[in-house]
Amino acid sequence: MRIAGFSQAPVWDMVAALPDGRTVIPVVVYGRTRLMVVQRGKDPVSLVNTTEETAAPMTAVGANQIAFSIGPEPHETIALADTATGRISGRISPGKGVIKSLAASPDGATLYFTAGGSVWSVASTGGASRQICSGERVVAYPSGHRLVVARQETSKSRLFEVPAGGGAERAIPSDPASPLFWELISSVTIRGDGQMLVSLYTADSAFNPLGLLDLQSGKIRRIAGDRASDLHSAVWTRDGQIVASRVGFLSMIWKFTPESK
Secondary structure, three states: OOOOOOOOOOOOOOOEEOOOOOEEEEEEEOOEEEEEEEOOOOOOEEOOOOOOOEEEEEEEEOOOEEEEEEOOOOOOOEEEEEOOOOOEEEEEOOOOOOOOEEEEOOOOOEEEEEEOOEEEEEEOOOOOOEEEEEOOEEEEOOOOOEEEEEEEEOOEEEEEEEEOOOOOOEEOOOOOOOOEEOOOOOOOOEOOOOEEEEEEOOOOOOOOOEEEEEOOOOOEEEEEOOOOEEEEEEEEOOOOOEEEEEEEOOOOOOOOOOOOO
16 A cells, blocks of 8 residues: 655665654655655655754654654764654764664663664663664664664674673574665564564565564565565554555656657
């Protein structure tokens, strides 16, 4: 079911699902990236009341907030806004480099982010950041006790399960037949039963389909893909549905008639 369409998307075509059922995506508007709220049957609207650039990565925080990148590139500052009013309620500048991904604890008290090749935690109200482990992307389990961390190792990506407070890690088994496209891992991709939505590289298509990764066994089952577009980012909604960004190609055939002289 198509919710909305846009003519231009940024490089990070990430998607976020809010607890109230709305979907947030970054869209390029007049050359600047803006976070937009999309709902089926309604016109898209800007989420945050600001003239500044608002962009991915982003994550829902608690029941009524969203955390996201703010300002021009490089995106090194995290902002929090009320999802009902669009008012910015806080800013966090960790000083660790470009923010690559964002996740939040279930109660919204803690943000997890990756920057400078490491995973960090910080209170959503601000303060000092604490390094958890190395990694390029981070996703939080619904329970809040564990994280899934993506690391790039030579030519492939590996996933690791890490306690939210740091500690002993568990390598998540990888499926060599279905390499992961890990660049755009969104925040709410893990279901309560340990099934994680992932984007895949496949040998039979130039496009990226969606897969369902069992975090215990490492087995992957392809669940969506049309061989004509990329499905880079997908999240679970509260009612168990999947919302995903679909990036395709638009082509047209033109007929030109020479002017008569």
